[in-house]
Each structure stands twice: as structure tokens, then as C-alpha cells.
Amino acid sequence: MKTRTIAEPYKIKMVEPIKMTTREYRVEKIREAGYNTFLLKSEDVYIDLLTDSGTSAMSDWQWSGMMLGDEAYAGSRNFYNLEKAVQEIYGFQYVVPTHQGRAAEHITSQLRIKRGQYVPMNMYFTTTREHVERAGGIFYDCIIDEAHDAQNPHPFKGNVDVRKLQKLVDEKGADAIAYLSIAPCVNMAGGQPFSMANLREVAEWAKRYDLPIIFDATRAVENAYFIQQREPGYANKSVREILREMMSYGEGMTISSKKDNLVNIGGFLATNNEHFFAKAKEMVVVFEGLHTYGGLAGRDMEAIARGIYEMVDDAYIASRVRQVHYLGNRLLNAGIPIVVPIGGHAVFLDAKRFLPHIPQEQFPAQALAAALYVDSGVRAMERGIVSAGRDPKTGENRKPKLELVRLTIPRRVYTNLHMDVVAESCMALYEERDKIRGLRMVYEPESLRFFQARFEEL
Numbered sequence: 001m002k003t004r005t006i007a008e009p010y011k012i013k014m015v016e017p018i019k020m021t022t023r024e025y026r027v028e029k030i031r032e033a034g035y036n037t038f039l040l041k042s043e044d045v046y047i048d049l050l051t052d053s054g055t056s057a058m059s060d061w062q063w064s065g066m067m068l069g070d071e072a073y074a075g076s077r078n079f080y081n082l083e084k085a086v087q088e089i090y091g092f093q094y095v096v097p098t099h100q101g102r103a104a105e106h107i108t109s110q111l112r113i114k115r116g117q118y119v120p121m122n123m124y125f126t127t128t129r130e131h132v133e134r135a136g137g138i139f140y141d142c143i144i145d146e147a148h149d150a151q152n153p154h155p156f157k158g159n160v161d162v163r164k165l166q167k168l169v170d171e172k173g174a175d176a177i178a179y180l181s182i183a184p185c186v187n188m189a190g191g192q193p194f195s196m197a198n199l200r201e202v203a204e205w206a207k208r209y210d211l212p213i214i215f216d217a218t219r220a221v222e223n224a225y226f227i228q229q230r231e232p233g234y235a236n237k238s239v240r241e242i243l244r245e246m247m248s249y250g251e252g253m254t255i256s257s258k259k260d261n262l263v264n265i266g267g268f269l270a271t272n273n274e275h276f277f278a279k280a281k282e283m284v285v286v287f288e289g290l291h292t293y294g295g296l297a298g299r300d301m302e303a304i305a306r307g308i309y310e311m312v313d314d315a316y317i318a319s320r321v322r323q324v325h326y327l328g329n330r331l332l333n334a335g336i337p338i339v340v341p342i343g344g345h346a347v348f349l350d351a352k353r354f355l356p357h358i359p360q361e362q363f364p365a366q367a368l369a370a371a372l373y374v375d376s377g378v379r380a381m382e383r384g385i386v387s388a389g390r391d392p393k394t395g396e397n398r399k400p401k402l403e404l405v406r407l408t409i410p411r412r413v414y415t416n417l418h419m420d421v422v423a424e425s426c427m428a429l430y431e432e433r434d435k436i437r438g439l440r441m442v443y444e445p446e447s448l449r450f451f452q453a454r455f456e457e458l
């Protein structure tokens with residue numbers, strides 16, 4: 001028998017209507033938005049694949065927990081529930097809540113980096129790198145070369161190249177490194193995991209030089225699922241056990257709870273380093289709030305605590321990643337160019353190969369994202385020359401190798417019929433790709449231009 005269908009391990013109790021619009025309406029709206037999907041109103045979007053950050057559907061157990069919020073200024077019971085969940089699932093003793101992930105990065109970077117020190121990372125994430133640099137640190141990319149190639153089928157493209165780490169130590173000395181910042185399911189590489197064997201190798205290397213690993217654990221559960229599916233020796237382990245082993249190689253973590261943790265807002269840092277914890281508690285009061293709420297309501301901490309237990313349910317995480325792969329495989333089978341292997345949270349259209357007639361200076365990924373919205377009301381995001389911005393020294397456009405449109409799948413929100421609508425829209429556009437025209441930028445903000453830039457059709 002062929003492989004059997006595995007459906008979601010939940011059913012729908014409440015629905016949120018979404019607006020159906022006409023093509024004429026969407027042509028008008030995308031023009032008003034300057035061909036930038038960030039400038040569309042959410043109510044004009046049919047299927048919103050802009051991001052999976054904070055867009056998860058919470059469960060009835062999480063919603064009922066919200067009613068049990070203890071909104072005390074100090075010592076909220078929900079904080080202790082969160083602490084217990086982190087101890088049991090991630091294995092870190094000390095927890096400092098923050099309003100979202102970047103606040104935990106801020107505190108960690110300020111406390112752990114001395115001006116001029118390097119912070120090796122497996123590729124970068126926007127906010128993580130920004131906070132490292134603001135603290136006077138220097139970002140050092142230690143991901144394997146394969147990660148930079150959209151067509152390389154390596155199963156663990158998030159792996160760290162230990163030779164790159166060694167080179168840094170040989171040239172600068174171990175004292176020049178603050179810590180290793182290791183991210184599971186690397187977002188900017190397309191949601192690509194590292195293997196446990198690689199992590200073990202990195203941890204052994206780091207131990208030799210007494211360098212701590214601090215995870216950006218935002219997508220650790222998706223990574224644990226890939227290890228279970230792909231790595232010898234892990235097929236019979238639960239995602240919960242695998243996650244626990246992964247985290248055991250680190251001294252601490254920061255996280256955006258808006259991803260794995262299945263909530264709409266929140267984050268925290270966690271560690272087994274008592275001294276770091278003491279310092280972080282002092283700092284969180286200045287920037288976020290007292291160390292037992294850190295910018296969150298009691299009810300938010302309860303929702304995170306419950307989300308942490310739900311995220312390691314094997315059936316849930318399998319259905320989450322399988323839905324991403326369902327969409328990706330439909331596109332692959334139709335011959336549509338996407339980044340492979342398919343990642344844990346998104347499918348990336350390769351706009352360079354989708355629209356070879358549009359030169360990169362005419363923003364092919366931006367044009368494709370706009371065309372997708374017009375065709376079906378699906379909202380995606382450009383990850384190419386617009387997102388890359390200009391070189392601060394020369395003022396020239398940075399020309400990234402990857403010119404992509406990201407279709408990011410929110411957790412527990414859409415059905416596979418929604419994924420079919422997305423896939424069929426991409427196929428229709430691919431058949432008529434010659435008709436898609438390039439764009440001209442008519443308004444360009446100085447920093448992070450992709451959020452606000454405006455375009456016109458050529």
C-alpha cells in the first residue's frame with residue numbers, strides 16, 4: 001500500500017471569516033500599496049503567508065489558560081508555570097521572560113559581548129545580528145557553504161563548518177570570541193536544520209576552548225523533527241527527547257515564542273549559568289519589566305507555558321512540517337523552481353528562475369509577490385534585492401545570490417485546500433510568466449527599505 005494520509009491531530013472549534021475579493025479589486029489594492037505586500041491591509045488578503053511569526057492559532061487549552069492569568073506585579077503563578085515548562089522541555093534552570101525574542105537578544109548581547117569580540121553564527125538573523133553589532137560584537141558566518149546554494153540538496157544545510165570556527169580561533173584566539181550563537185532551522189537559509197552529529201561536534205570543539213553555545217532556539221522543534229526523520233539513530237526517539245538532547249549542548253538560549261511556542265506574542269531567555277541569570281534579571285527590569293513578567297501579562301506567560309508542552313507533541317509537529325512539504329511538493333511536481341530541500345516553516349519560490357526575463361535591477365521577486373496577490377489574494381514576502389538593501393559604503397544595491405519569494409505557513413491556521421489554492425495560483429502564474437513585468441522603485445526609505453518601499457510597473 002502507498003503511504004497513508006496523516007491528518008491534523010486537532011479539529012476546528014472556532015472560525016475566522018476571511019474576505020473573498022475580485023481580481024479587479026486586488027489590482028487596485030496592490031497599486032495603492034505601491035506593489036509592496038507589506039503595505040497591503042490584512043483585511044484585503046485572502047491567504048496570508050507573509051510570516052509565521054505570531055500568526056499561530058492557539059488551542060482551547062491555551063485560551064482557557066488565558067483566563068487563569070495572575071496579573072500580579074511580582075511572582076505571578078503563570079511565571080512559575082512558564083519556568084517549569086522551560087525546565088521540563090528545554091532543560092534550562094533559569095528563565096527571564098521578555099516581550100519578544102529581540103528583547104532577549106538585546107539583553108544577552110549586551111551582557112555577553114565585549115566590544116570587538118566575534119560572535120560566530122550559522123548564517124544570520126536580522127535582529128540577532130543587529131543586537132550583536134549594537135553591543136560592539138562582530139558577526140562571523142560559520143555555516144557550511146552548501147547553505148548559500150538554493151539548489152544544493154544537503155539534508156542538513158543548517159550545519160556549522162567547524163573548520164571555519166577553527167580558522168577564526170587560529171587567527172584571532174579564543175578570547176576574541178564571545179560565544180557561539182547557533183540557530184536551529186536557519187530562517188535565512190530557507191528553514192534548514194542542523195544534525196545532532198554536527199551539533200555534538202561543535203559542542204566538543206567549543207568545550208576545548210571553553211566557549212559557550214547560546215542557542216537562538218526560535219525554531220528548535222522543527223529542527224528536532226527533521227533530526228527524527230533524517231538522522232540515523234533518532235527514528236525511534238520522540239521530538240521531545242531530541243529537543244532536550246539538542247539543548248543539553250548549550251549553556252542557554254534566547255527565543256521568539258511567536259514561532260515554535262504557538263502564541264501571538266512573547267519570548268524569553270533561559271540559561272543554566274547562574275551569574276548570567278543574575279545579571280539578566282538586573283537588566284530586564286530596566287528594559288522590559290520585573291524579572292517575573294518581563295513585558296508580558298500573566299495570561300501571555302500561561303499561553304506560552306502551555307504552548308511549550310503542545311509544540312513537542314509528535315503528531316502536531318509532524319503535521320505542521322508536512323503541511324509545508326505538501327505545498328512544496330505540489331510546486332516541485334509542477335516543475336516550479338523552489339529552494340530545496342523544502343524547509344520547516346516556508347516554501348521559497350526562486351524568482352530568478354521563475355522570471356528569467358526580468359533582470360535583478362527590476363526586482364523580480366517583488367514583482368512575483370505582487371502578481372501572486374493579484375492572481376489569488378495570497379500574500380507572500382520578497383526576500384531578494386529589495387530586502388538586501390544598499391551597501392553602506394558604496395551606496396550600490398547589494399545583489400544577493402538568492403532572489404526569493406517566501407511563502408510562510410502559519411501554524412494550525414490553514415487547511416491543505418488553502419495550500420492547493422496557493423499552489424494552483426503559482427502554477428497559473430508560471431504558465432503565464434512572460435506577462436509578468438518588472439518594477440521600478442519610486443520611493444526608497446534609508447533603512448530596512450523592504451517594509452516601506454513603493455514601486456510602479458514597467
Ligand SMILES: *Cc1c(COP(=O)(O)O)cnc(C)c1O
Pocket residue numbers: 053100101102103125127128183187216218219255256257258259266267
Ligand atoms: C523571529 C525571530 C527572532 C526575533 O524574534 P521577535 O519575537 O520577532 O523579536 C529571532 N531569531 C529568529 C530565528 C527568528 O525567527
